[in-house]
Amino acid sequence: GKSDDTLNVAFTKELENVDSYFNSSREGVVMQRAVWDGLVYRDPVTNEYKGNLATSWEWIDDLTLEFKLREGVKFHNGEEFDADDVVYTVNYVADEKNGAKTQRNVNWMKSAEKVDKYTVRISLKKPFPAAIEFLSGPVSMYPNEYYAEAGPTGMGLKPVGTGPYKVTEVEPGKHFVLEKYEGYHDSPKGQPEIGKIDIRTIPDVNTQMAELFSGSLDLIWQVPADQAGKLATMDQFTVANESTMRIGYLTLDAAGRTGEKNPFTDVRVRRAVAHAVNREALVAALLKGKSKVISTACFPSQFGCFQDVASYDYDPEKAKALLAEAGYPDGFETDFYAYRDREYAEAISSFLNAVGIKTNFHMLQYSALRELRMKGGTPVSFQTWGSYSINDASAITSQFFKFGSLDDSRDEEVRDWLDVADSATDPEKRKEYYAKALTKIADQAYWVPMFSYNTNYVFTNEVSYTPTPDEVLRFVDMSWN
Amino acid sequence: MSEGNASPPVLELRNVSKTYQIKQGMFGERKPLKAVNDVSLSLQRGDVLGLVGESGCGKSTLAKILLGLEAPTSGEVLVDGEPIGAQNRRLLARRIQPIFQDPYSSLNPRKSIRDIISLPLRVHGIGDSASQDKAVREILDVVGLPSRVMNSYPSQMSGGQRQRVAIARALIMKPEVVVCDEPTSALDVSVQSQILNLLGELRREFGLTYLFISHNLAVVEHLATRVAVMYLGRIVEEAPVGALFDEPRHPYTEALLASVLTPEPDLGVPDTHLGATYPNPIEPPTGCHFHPRCARVMERCKGVAPQITCDGEHSVECHLYGRESGQAVA
Amino acid sequence: MSEPVLSVRNLRLDIPTGAGTLHAVRGIDFDLERGETLCIVGESGSGKSLTSLAIMDLLSKRIERKADKLVFDGTDLTKAGAKKMRALRGDRMAMIFQEPMTSLNPAYTIGDQLMEALLLHRKVGKAEARRRAVELLEKVGITGAERRLSQYPHQLSGGLRQRVMIAMALMCEPELIIADEPTTALDVTIQAQILRLLVDLTREMNVAMILITHDLGVVARVADKVAVMYAGELVETGTAKKVFDAPMHPYTRGLLRCIPVPGKTERGSELGSIPGIVPSLVGKVSGCVFRTRCEEATEACRGEIPYRESAEGRHNFRCVHETGRRAGVEEPA
Amino acid sequence: MPGSIRVFGWLEMARTADTLLEDIQGPTPGQMLRKRIFGHQGLLFGVAVLGLLLLVAIFAPLLAPHDPYAQDLLARMQPPVFLGGSWEHPLGTDHLGRDYLSRLIYGARISLLIGGFAALISGLIGTAMGVAAGYFGGRVDMAVTFLINVRLAMPVVLVALAIVAVFGGSLQVVILVLGFLLWDRFAVVMRSSTLQVRSREYVTAAQAIGCSTSRVILSEIMPNIVNNLIVVVTLEMAHAILLEAALSFLGLGVQPPTPSWGLMVSEGKQMMLFEPWLVAIPGITLFVLVLAINLLGDGLRDVTAPENRS
Amino acid sequence: MLNFILKRLGLAVLVALTVSAISFSLLFMAGDPAAALAGEQATDVDIEAIRRLYGFDRPMIVQYWEWLSRALQGDFGESYYFRLPVSDLIMERLSITMTLGVCGISFALLTAVPLGVVAAIRPNSLIDRFALFLSVMGQAMPSFWFGLMMIVVFSIQLNWLPPSGTKTWVHFIMPTIVLGYYAMPAIMRLTRAGMLDVLGSDYIRTARAKGAGEGRVLFKHALRNAIIPVVSLAAVQMGFMLGGSIVVESIFALHGAGYLAWESIGRNDLPTVQALILIFSMFYIVFTFLSDVLNAWLDPRIRVA
Ligand SMILES: Nc1ncnc2c1ncn2[C@@H]1O[C@H](COP(=O)(O)OP(=O)(O)OP(=O)(O)O)[C@@H](O)[C@H]1O
Ligand SMILES: Nc1ncnc2c1ncn2[C@@H]1O[C@H](COP(=O)(O)OP(=O)(O)OP(=O)(O)O)[C@@H](O)[C@H]1O
Ligand SMILES: [Mg+2]
Numbered sequence A: 001g002k003s004d005d006t007l008n009v010a011f012t013k014e015l016e017n018v019d020s021y022f023n024s025s026r027e028g029v030v031m032q033r034a035v036w037d038g039l040v041y042r043d044p045v046t047n048e049y050k051g052n053l054a055t056s057w058e059w060i061d062d063l064t065l066e067f068k069l070r071e072g073v074k075f076h077n078g079e080e081f082d083a084d085d086v087v088y089t090v091n092y093v094a095d096e097k098n099g100a101k102t103q104r105n106v107n108w109m110k111s112a113e114k115v116d117k118y119t120v121r122i123s124l125k126k127p128f129p130a131a132i133e134f135l136s137g138p139v140s141m142y143p144n145e146y147y148a149e150a151g152p153t154g155m156g157l158k159p160v161g162t163g164p165y166k167v168t169e170v171e172p173g174k175h176f177v178l179e180k181y182e183g184y185h186d187s188p189k190g191q192p193e194i195g196k197i198d199i200r201t202i203p204d205v206n207t208q209m210a211e212l213f214s215g216s217l218d219l220i221w222q223v224p225a226d227q228a229g230k231l232a233t234m235d236q237f238t239v240a241n242e243s244t245m246r247i248g249y250l251t252l253d254a255a256g257r258t259g260e261k262n263p264f265t266d267v268r269v270r271r272a273v274a275h276a277v278n279r280e281a282l283v284a285a286l287l288k289g290k291s292k293v294i295s296t297a298c299f300p301s302q303f304g305c306f307q308d309v310a311s312y313d314y315d316p317e318k319a320k321a322l323l324a325e326a327g328y329p330d331g332f333e334t335d336f337y338a339y340r341d342r343e344y345a346e347a348i349s350s351f352l353n354a355v356g357i358k359t360n361f362h363m364l365q366y367s368a369l370r371e372l373r374m375k376g377g378t379p380v381s382f383q384t385w386g387s388y389s390i391n392d393a394s395a396i397t398s399q400f401f402k403f404g405s406l407d408d409s410r411d412e413e414v415r416d417w418l419d420v421a422d423s424a425t426d427p428e429k430r431k432e433y434y435a436k437a438l439t440k441i442a443d444q445a446y447w448v449p450m451f452s453y454n455t456n457y458v459f460t461n462e463v464s465y466t467p468t469p470d471e472v473l474r475f476v477d478m479s480w481n
Numbered sequence B: 001m002s003e004g005n006a007s008p009p010v011l012e013l014r015n016v017s018k019t020y021q022i023k024q025g026m027f028g029e030r031k032p033l034k035a036v037n038d039v040s041l042s043l044q045r046g047d048v049l050g051l052v053g054e055s056g057c058g059k060s061t062l063a064k065i066l067l068g069l070e071a072p073t074s075g076e077v078l079v080d081g082e083p084i085g086a087q088n089r090r091l092l093a094r095r096i097q098p099i100f101q102d103p104y105s106s107l108n109p110r111k112s113i114r115d116i117i118s119l120p121l122r123v124h125g126i127g128d129s130a131s132q133d134k135a136v137r138e139i140l141d142v143v144g145l146p147s148r149v150m151n152s153y154p155s156q157m158s159g160g161q162r163q164r165v166a167i168a169r170a171l172i173m174k175p176e177v178v179v180c181d182e183p184t185s186a187l188d189v190s191v192q193s194q195i196l197n198l199l200g201e202l203r204r205e206f207g208l209t210y211l212f213i214s215h216n217l218a219v220v221e222h223l224a225t226r227v228a229v230m231y232l233g234r235i236v237e238e239a240p241v242g243a244l245f246d247e248p249r250h251p252y253t254e255a256l257l258a259s260v261l262t263p264e265p266d267l268g269v270p271d272t273h274l275g276a277t278y279p280n281p282i283e284p285p286t287g288c289h290f291h292p293r294c295a296r297v298m299e300r301c302k303g304v305a306p307q308i309t310c311d312g313e314h315s316v317e318c319h320l321y322g323r324e325s326g327q328a329v330a
Numbered sequence C: 001m002s003e004p005v006l007s008v009r010n011l012r013l014d015i016p017t018g019a020g021t022l023h024a025v026r027g028i029d030f031d032l033e034r035g036e037t038l039c040i041v042g043e044s045g046s047g048k049s050l051t052s053l054a055i056m057d058l059l060s061k062r063i064e065r066k067a068d069k070l071v072f073d074g075t076d077l078t079k080a081g082a083k084k085m086r087a088l089r090g091d092r093m094a095m096i097f098q099e100p101m102t103s104l105n106p107a108y109t110i111g112d113q114l115m116e117a118l119l120l121h122r123k124v125g126k127a128e129a130r131r132r133a134v135e136l137l138e139k140v141g142i143t144g145a146e147r148r149l150s151q152y153p154h155q156l157s158g159g160l161r162q163r164v165m166i167a168m169a170l171m172c173e174p175e176l177i178i179a180d181e182p183t184t185a186l187d188v189t190i191q192a193q194i195l196r197l198l199v200d201l202t203r204e205m206n207v208a209m210i211l212i213t214h215d216l217g218v219v220a221r222v223a224d225k226v227a228v229m230y231a232g233e234l235v236e237t238g239t240a241k242k243v244f245d246a247p248m249h250p251y252t253r254g255l256l257r258c259i260p261v262p263g264k265t266e267r268g269s270e271l272g273s274i275p276g277i278v279p280s281l282v283g284k285v286s287g288c289v290f291r292t293r294c295e296e297a298t299e300a301c302r303g304e305i306p307y308r309e310s311a312e313g314r315h316n317f318r319c320v321h322e323t324g325r326r327a328g329v330e331e332p333a
Numbered sequence D: 001m002p003g004s005i006r007v008f009g010w011l012e013m014a015r016t017a018d019t020l021l022e023d024i025q026g027p028t029p030g031q032m033l034r035k036r037i038f039g040h041q042g043l044l045f046g047v048a049v050l051g052l053l054l055l056v057a058i059f060a061p062l063l064a065p066h067d068p069y070a071q072d073l074l075a076r077m078q079p080p081v082f083l084g085g086s087w088e089h090p091l092g093t094d095h096l097g098r099d100y101l102s103r104l105i106y107g108a109r110i111s112l113l114i115g116g117f118a119a120l121i122s123g124l125i126g127t128a129m130g131v132a133a134g135y136f137g138g139r140v141d142m143a144v145t146f147l148i149n150v151r152l153a154m155p156v157v158l159v160a161l162a163i164v165a166v167f168g169g170s171l172q173v174v175i176l177v178l179g180f181l182l183w184d185r186f187a188v189v190m191r192s193s194t195l196q197v198r199s200r201e202y203v204t205a206a207q208a209i210g211c212s213t214s215r216v217i218l219s220e221i222m223p224n225i226v227n228n229l230i231v232v233v234t235l236e237m238a239h240a241i242l243l244e245a246a247l248s249f250l251g252l253g254v255q256p257p258t259p260s261w262g263l264m265v266s267e268g269k270q271m272m273l274f275e276p277w278l279v280a281i282p283g284i285t286l287f288v289l290v291l292a293i294n295l296l297g298d299g300l301r302d303v304t305a306p307e308n309r310s
Numbered sequence E: 001m002l003n004f005i006l007k008r009l010g011l012a013v014l015v016a017l018t019v020s021a022i023s024f025s026l027l028f029m030a031g032d033p034a035a036a037l038a039g040e041q042a043t044d045v046d047i048e049a050i051r052r053l054y055g056f057d058r059p060m061i062v063q064y065w066e067w068l069s070r071a072l073q074g075d076f077g078e079s080y081y082f083r084l085p086v087s088d089l090i091m092e093r094l095s096i097t098m099t100l101g102v103c104g105i106s107f108a109l110l111t112a113v114p115l116g117v118v119a120a121i122r123p124n125s126l127i128d129r130f131a132l133f134l135s136v137m138g139q140a141m142p143s144f145w146f147g148l149m150m151i152v153v154f155s156i157q158l159n160w161l162p163p164s165g166t167k168t169w170v171h172f173i174m175p176t177i178v179l180g181y182y183a184m185p186a187i188m189r190l191t192r193a194g195m196l197d198v199l200g201s202d203y204i205r206t207a208r209a210k211g212a213g214e215g216r217v218l219f220k221h222a223l224r225n226a227i228i229p230v231v232s233l234a235a236v237q238m239g240f241m242l243g244g245s246i247v248v249e250s251i252f253a254l255h256g257a258g259y260l261a262w263e264s265i266g267r268n269d270l271p272t273v274q275a276l277i278l279i280f281s282m283f284y285i286v287f288t289f290l291s292d293v294l295n296a297w298l299d300p301r302i303r304v305a
């Protein structure tokens, strides 16, 4: 609490490793933003790129970026920040053998080389228009000497960065303690105000709320909508809601991977599915907050996320008619898979049941479902994708419509358009091709996009904080009232 | 042996042994226990062979071998001169039937008396249910129970009545041999005499042959025609009942007879001259198994096992009577 | 005559059961002199064990004990509190039970259990108690007594355990030993040994003994005095000689006819028997309990039954018939 | 033998016949059992509640006021009538607006189905193993005892979770997993009961009569251990129901929209601090069901206990 | 005795081996470990690389053998999720689970044994009925529900006890009660039944006949014999409790091994799950082994064989 200048926060999930290249969870991103800095910073409100550890950058060519680095920055352990750190970090994480957890975040970089002490060049494997976006996001700079010695394991147990908060205690699975870094450089992130952050892992949201009531927590987040609604009615708490980049969608087996006779190979059936689900009701009743119904297969704010595509309104009669037209007047039976948000998935499957598509509901662990989809696909499954908060349509479309194992539509035309869009450097050309692809995806109803997610932040009235739409807790922006 | 070897003995044991592998404790190593050790016996039709001996000497094991419930480790069991091994277990069951000691555990508490008694008939598929019922009624009458007990359950009956049911079950197949393993030792004397009388009557009536196992020598003397005395798995003496009781030869038999307490108030408690050390059957004493307790032990008894000496129908296994002992048979 | 060690008058034991009160023991009277052996004999369930436990005050709390007189060596047991009874038990009155296999605590050594009574009642040290234990073990005929002290019950055979029980009963030199069927679970040869030991020791130490058994042979050989029990009543008491030579009560006579006596009973002949079974003692019990099985029964047996003394004295029986027989019935030849 | 109906001296004692008569006309084991059953409150309570729930389960379609799967996102988490809700939904609605009472009624089916089938499967496995071990002894016994040890050494919840995680939590999978995990108590109890009964002389008698092994086991041994079996069946049924609830609570039990009570607790748990009845209602029914089954089991054990016999 | 211990030990090892084989094969079917390892947003290339890196493409028997031989040296491999040696990971959490287990079983024993003894001394008394009531409730109460209700009452309404965490002993009160109450009914019933049985036995009558006082009879003669089966049961329950602490740990946010196990199943973190199943089994095996030894020591019929 305010009295001991310590903010008590709860995480739901246990972080596998604090080293941000070796975890893949939201909590990891939160830690990363607090402990480390990237070369670039994107203002979460204006979406404007600013220099952070770099003061300026320029494209030398399609495959090379040059950065001028900020001088006088020191890591938490006293090590000085310079080009060697950047070179070491980039070369380390870009090397697939070192096993950075999320290869997509780093595998577009080929290597880095030092020009002088405060100038560095990063080379790309192929043209990658979203490079700056990634550099402002998941790619953060590590101290070369320390990292060479400690490696990911040591870094996980005793993280060292340049960020606004330094880690003073790590008890894996139990809690982390962050302390304000007094020597934090003059970063666009701003200066930290709260002295100490104590983050505990509490898996159960009820327990989190109980702790919040008893005063031993000051801030919880990712609170489900219903609970948040109730907490909002209580005087001692502030509930803030922000949208996130995560979207929910149904993916339908248009390619017939689960079998030639799969009803979803028929576009009428897919459209029937789209008409069957009352997405407005889902958003209004279950997700609430800043969630929106979406029609495109990407998050609206993402670059290239073309909005003017076919949309399917809630019309169960039409759905039934389409089914009948496709030869299923009495509906049919199908397996329905999901891996999270059981409540939403259940509600969706219930809508499908209502038009005669009888679903056998399967809730699987993510890995099991993923394996299933990789091996032979699923007829219909409820999926979500958060795009790593990367504000570019490539972060989602290229994952799912380019004949990867999770591509259930396998439309060559779509793939070719996306190839062009992903690698073109001209933004307008990219937009055009994304629009083509997204229009066809919607028209063919390969996916049934559902809604965007939101996050609820609940904190005591002692805390002042305005969350941002990218679902990242920014301790540096918090202060006591 | 007996007069006129015209018909073979109903039942004959030839050098029968039964060895159990005993585990001591939960994980102790296995050791052999000779529960029955090289026993030869024969029963003529109409005989009542009394089998006496201390607890654990192997009487029940012998009975189980006769009933075919345990296979002998070695030796042969012959019924009517035919080896039992060749016979079907079910055929044997028609000819030899048991009566057990504990009337409380020898009847299945879940079954009615009718079911219990007719079980042998049903197992062997004799008659239909009506004729089985008739047979049950008849046999109940024979053992002196009213036929209305047919629908009762064992828990509703007294010990003596239950024993009668057990006898009825044994007799319904009209067996030749009945193996009675201490049939009265769980009963009060007043009931015991009823059962003994019944057994005697039945034998006379149906010409049954009994193997009669008992602790109670007075009872054995009363009922048996021949008596075998067992000690640590061996038959140490066998003789017609009169001969054995009137002139016992083996020191163990003597001691047994001396221990019989008859209701004669003047006699006091006899001295059996037996040592108190009861031998461990797993590690029986060397030589004559009885020597550590024997009042008339000789040096030879400790090392050499005695041979059976036969004198007419009276056989004994003791150095006192062996040919080598030089001592004349009394 | 000196004061008896134990004097019992009209001892009654009632057990509440689901179906009503079970009058398990009804009106037992007897006296026991010092050094004397009383045998209580009767069918199973006749209340022998209950009677003995009643004297020791070891009945479960459910069972109600009433007596006009229950005096042990000058102490009125009906009035003695728990503490007083504890002081008596094991010290001046001791007990031997039927099952040698289960009557010793499996968790403690023979030595511990032997010494316990002495340590509880006498101010003696362990060494002294140990010495006494060894002495008594030798006395009951156990060889290697020193070694036995550290053995556990499961390492001994039944006969040896019963000897240990006897030694245990004698530790404090009691005035009264109650032995409840001490030999029923043992082999005949061992039974004779144990009985002999008991008789010799009680004589030697001048201990009074109540020996409970259902074996008439044992009674005849051991008893000074005999008490025949049937369904919770003493139907006949007297010296052993009188009871066996001239049994008065029809039940006693019946019992004696039931057992074959070598040399006397003809081999293979029909034995006598007592037909029927013991009546239920639940609820009101009146008249002679044996009448349902009695050859001599008459209408009068339903009434009050007098307690008669036989002509020669020191021999009592409970029967409506003066001689224990229906008038005009000849004794069968 | 026929024709020679003899009257023995024993029967001549005509005067005593009346005592004999009374004796034999005592209650049959069945009558005594009935008497004990009706004198046992816990047992009666257990039977009554279980019977009621069984009826509810069987007639669920008639009793349920609504379709338990019909969602109404506009009427979510309506309170039950005693907390100010309407009679339209007497016990309120759940987080998807489904009628709570209807789900509860159908849930009785699921719980009883899971408990019943899990107990049936584990009962078959365990009884077969236990009886075989007890009857045949020796190597069979050693093998069974070893298997029991192995099974006991495996942490049930963990293993069940792992399996359900792999195969998905369909009703069949949950039943099979529980069935294949909970046989240990059956095996242990049946083994020792069989050992006990096997040494009875009536078994030896049956063998001596020439009964086949299967006949001895089925008609002599089984009837005498079946009451122990029933007791274990009830206990394991309760165990299975609780375990399913725990699995559901951990998110790895049966799958939605199946209205399992355990799942309902788990779903209601989310709003536990604000709408406690969401958890309380299925929690209490679960508790009452398990309580009833346990009381039934305890009662059966009491009335069939050996000290109550004879 | 030594013989007994050695043979018992042999059995324990055999059981442990079998369990290890079962748990290994069981979990190997648990989805594609490579997919799990790669995480939610990985590409197919990532997954294929990981498959080769970790050797998931080799025959199962080879993998089992390798795993087992390393496990015997205390090396359970590296957690897919944490990238830390599994043994380190588990050691850390095990202390919490062990603390919880020890507290739980102590709570169960400390309540169940006295209650059981008193109930046996006074059957059908008020305290006997109370004990029966407690045990019937305990058997029917789902422990997750009990835990939640405890939090609602003692943390939310009364604010007496902290709802989660492990900082001080106060944090352990509610988890201990919830976990202990799970084991209590069985122990209590066994104590009561055993005590009733022993109190009715012949040797207790012998002790009374010697003039031993009630206290001596109860505590010296009876309890020693009645407690023998309770020791075994407590060991078994302790083993079950450790394996079953998952629910309690997740409710009270105790970061013990049970919670780790649950999470690891969700993450398909094979090495961790395998190690945990093996370790929980080992605990059970060790506890029952120790209880057998303790029993043997308490019961001379086994000790002096
Ligand atoms: N199934 C068995 N396995 C191992 N040992 C056995 C078995 N049956 C009997 N024995 C042993 O064989 C010996 C003889 O036993 P048996 O039952 O034949 O004696 P018994 O003379 O009938 O004794 P009792 O008079 O007590 O009935 C005993 O030492 C007994 O322990
Ligand atoms: N605790 C008890 N509760 C109910 N009935 C009892 C109890 N103890 C004894 N009885 C009954 O009291 C009667 C007398 O029992 P007791 O043990 O004294 O008989 P006994 O003569 O010693 O028989 P046995 O020769 O079998 O030892 C029996 O009918 C018995 O069933
Ligand atoms: Mg025998």
Ligand SMILES: [Mg+2]
Binding pocket: C048, C049, C050, C180
């Ligand atoms: Mg008695």
